[in-house]
Amino acid sequence: MTPTPVHVPVALERSLELLAPALSVEGAVLVDATLGLGGHAEAALERHPGLTLVGLDRDSDAIERAGERLARFGARVHRVHTVYSGLRTALDALGIDSVTAVLFDLGVSSMQLDQAERGFAYAQDAPLDMRMDRTSGPTAAAVLAEYSEAELRRIFYQYGEEKLAARFARRIVESRQEQPLERSSQLVELIAAATPRAVQRAGHPAKRVFQALRIEVNGELAALEAALPAALDSLAVKGRIVVLAYQSLEDRIVKRELAARTSSTAPAGLPVELPEHRAEFRLLVRGAELASDAERASNPRSIPVRLRAAERVRGAA
Numbered sequence: 001m002t003p004t005p006v007h008v009p010v011a012l013e014r015s016l017e018l019l020a021p022a023l024s025v026e027g028a029v030l031v032d033a034t035l036g037l038g039g040h041a042e043a044a045l046e047r048h049p050g051l052t053l054v055g056l057d058r059d060s061d062a063i064e065r066a067g068e069r070l071a072r073f074g075a076r077v078h079r080v081h082t083v084y085s086g087l088r089t090a091l092d093a094l095g096i097d098s099v100t101a102v103l104f105d106l107g108v109s110s111m112q113l114d115q116a117e118r119g120f121a122y123a124q125d126a127p128l129d130m131r132m133d134r135t136s137g138p139t140a141a142a143v144l145a146e147y148s149e150a151e152l153r154r155i156f157y158q159y160g161e162e163k164l165a166a167r168f169a170r171r172i173v174e175s176r177q178e179q180p181l182e183r184s185s186q187l188v189e190l191i192a193a194a195t196p197r198a199v200q201r202a203g204h205p206a207k208r209v210f211q212a213l214r215i216e217v218n219g220e221l222a223a224l225e226a227a228l229p230a231a232l233d234s235l236a237v238k239g240r241i242v243v244l245a246y247q248s249l250e251d252r253i254v255k256r257e258l259a260a261r262t263s264s265t266a267p268a269g270l271p272v273e274l275p276e277h278r279a280e281f282r283l284l285v286r287g288a289e290l291a292s293d294a295e296r297a298s299n300p301r302s303i304p305v306r307l308r309a310a311e312r313v314r315g316a317a
């Protein structure tokens with residue numbers, strides 16, 4: 001099999017198909033809340049000549065790289081270095097009241113994974129950094145050095161769904177008394193040594209711990225919990241949102257928020273639904289959609305993706 005270029009955007013055609021009616025209206029504005037390398041953004045701008053893009057990313061490298069890629073679209077592109085929970089503030093600063101489309105393509109970018117020195121990949125030895133925004137916040141090494149055993153156990157269990165959370169947390173606390181854990185290879189070795197032979201599990205033994213540290217270091221779940229309502233509130237009527245999630249914790253947050261916004265708020269037992277109780281949104285796909293078989297075969301990064309989408313059907317009450 002020929003290797004896949006790492007920069008192929010996931011679910012590109014499906015996302016743009018779902019967003020299309022909201023990208024082609026007069027005055028269309030797309031918020032790409034996770035601009036990354038600008039793959040989705042570039043395709044949307046190319047296909048919809050009247051579209052304005054507001055691209056957010058907390059990683060200044062991504063903002064810069066996407067800027068080069070999207071330079072030819074000139075004033076149609078606004079890039080903002082921010083956590084996506086700052087979406088409303090970013091729109092206010094641009095004088096934009098409402099938008100017609102929002103896209104979230106969650107998680108780390110292929111660029112972040114490829115930059116070994118950022119410490120996201122357990123397969124490459126690097127300092128344990130893992131910050132998407134290298135200008136602020138504690139690194140993974142600081143979390144490993146400073147959190148109590150109970151806190152480490154909790155994050156491995158909750159954010160990594162790691163069954164051996166207690167065991168790994170204990171080993172880390174023992175080991176850091178000898179020497180600090182500063183590099184990914186040290187952490188990978190510790191986890192491998194602490195994993196009982198009999199425990200056969202899918203994937204790399206360090207996969208879940210790395211995921212948990214990344215989520216903790218970047219406050220990923222809290223940012224998403226704040227950003228989704230802000231994004232939905234900013235959508236005009238007929239505005240559309242597509243969210244691509246790659247792990248179950250994020251997908252659960254998306255599912256819950258969309259379920260709440262697409263349900264009637266009428267009290268149980270009311271014989272007729274009043275207009276103000278009607279849901280503000282409708283789902284555009286049933287449940288979570290997976291990538292097509294063809295995409296899964298050609299782009300392994302698409303294998304875990306869960307796509308959810310909704311459309312605003314009426315204004316806020």
Ligand SMILES: C[S@@+](CC[C@H](N)C(=O)[O-])C[C@H]1O[C@@H](n2cnc3c(N)ncnc32)[C@H](O)[C@@H]1O
Pocket residue numbers: 009010033034035036037038039040041056057058059062082083084085105106107108109110132220223224
């Ligand atoms: C999967 S990549 C997006 C790739 C992009 N769709 C493309 O086609 O090139 C996710 C991007 O979201 C950014 N990101 C993740 N969490 C974020 C957050 N809470 N706020 C802002 N950006 C975030 C990451 O820095 C990364 O660049």
